[in-house]
Amino acid sequence: MNKHYQTIKEQYIYWLDTLGYSKQSVYRFGTFIRDFFNWLTARNIHHIKHLQNSHTAQYYEYLQSRENKRRKQKGLSNSHINSHFIAIDRLIEFLHQNAMPTRLIPTNYRLYIDQHARINNIQPLTQAEIKQLQDCIKDSFLHLNYKQRQIKQAQLKLVFVLYYACGLRRTEGYNLTIQDIDFDHKTLFIRQGKNYKDRIIPMNKNVYLSLQDYIYNHRNQIKTNHNRLFINNTNTLLKHLKHLQSVCPIQSIKDKTLTLHLLRHSIATHLLQNGMSIENISRFLGHTSLSTTQIYTHIANK
Numbered sequence: 001m002n003k004h005y006q007t008i009k010e011q012y013i014y015w016l017d018t019l020g021y022s023k024q025s026v027y028r029f030g031t032f033i034r035d036f037f038n039w040l041t042a043r044n045i046h047h048i049k050h051l052q053n054s055h056t057a058q059y060y061e062y063l064q065s066r067e068n069k070r071r072k073q074k075g076l077s078n079s080h081i082n083s084h085f086i087a088i089d090r091l092i093e094f095l096h097q098n099a100m101p102t103r104l105i106p107t108n109y110r111l112y113i114d115q116h117a118r119i120n121n122i123q124p125l126t127q128a129e130i131k132q133l134q135d136c137i138k139d140s141f142l143h144l145n146y147k148q149r150q151i152k153q154a155q156l157k158l159v160f161v162l163y164y165a166c167g168l169r170r171t172e173g174y175n176l177t178i179q180d181i182d183f184d185h186k187t188l189f190i191r192q193g194k195n196y197k198d199r200i201i202p203m204n205k206n207v208y209l210s211l212q213d214y215i216y217n218h219r220n221q222i223k224t225n226h227n228r229l230f231i232n233n234t235n236t237l238l239k240h241l242k243h244l245q246s247v248c249p250i251q252s253i254k255d256k257t258l259t260l261h262l263l264r265h266s267i268a269t270h271l272l273q274n275g276m277s278i279e280n281i282s283r284f285l286g287h288t289s290l291s292t293t294q295i296y297t298h299i300a301n302k
Contacts, residue, residue, distance in 0.1 A: 272297065
């Protein structure tokens with residue numbers, strides 16, 4: 001990406017931030033625009049004034065055929081493509097508001113999302129499978145020395161504490177810091193969750209003890225250039241989770257697409273199966289709309 005596009009991307013990110021977009025949205029939109037500018041550069045379009053509506057249409061077609069870098073031989077999901085073009089439409093608004101040389105108009109390109117198919121594709125882990133995965137943590141990373149193995153296993157335990165037991169979204173767990181944990185009141189403070197909402201989550205006894213063990217026996221012993229609980233980024237955490245899945249001998253677990261968000265789906269389903277009201281589950285997950293939470297009634301019934 002050349003300096004011209006880099007400058008526009010930086011100004012665009014700053015613009016989103018001043019409009020009040022969450023850190024997660026600012027980061028994701030910046031990443032999408034970086035990919036778009038790299039695609040333009042590869043086609044010898046080096047200045048924003050040369051960008052035409054036909055180019056955004058071509059990019060839309062390109063994304064629909066592009067390979068998913070995380071899941072080989074699978075394309076991008078419709079929701080992911082839609083997110084790309086929401087970011088591009090915001091970019092076009094930004095260009096016009098800042099009187100930059102462009103004749104682009106917002107694309108409003110959006111693909112249909114089949115909600116029934118999306119729900120049917122969610123295969124949460126059972127409560128027994130969650131326990132089996134946790135029991136396998138001690139068998140993970142055996143090829144590493146003791147010190148390296150210990151911290152990776154400790155992070156895997158934290159993954160289950162935050163993404164399963166507390167039902168956090170991927171970036172909510174990743175952004176959590178030691179300062180966001182209140183051991184006196186046994187609560188977690190979630191900053192700028194989805195839809196820019198802060199919320200407080202109570203800790204049960206197991207979460208409380210697990211967090212104390214992780215912070216005092218592991219996290220405080222490691223020096224980093226950040227104050228987040230997790231030492232590694234979410235891509236690395238997902239790789240660790242995949243490694244845990246590979247050492248687990250249970251075939252039903254191996255057959256599932258294991259992600260950080262699947263742990264959140266799993267706890268929501270288990271809470272519903274254990275009798276918690278849909279309203280309380282909605283508050284626990286930080287959902288804005290009750291209809292979003294109601295997908296778990298379909299998953300539990302399935």
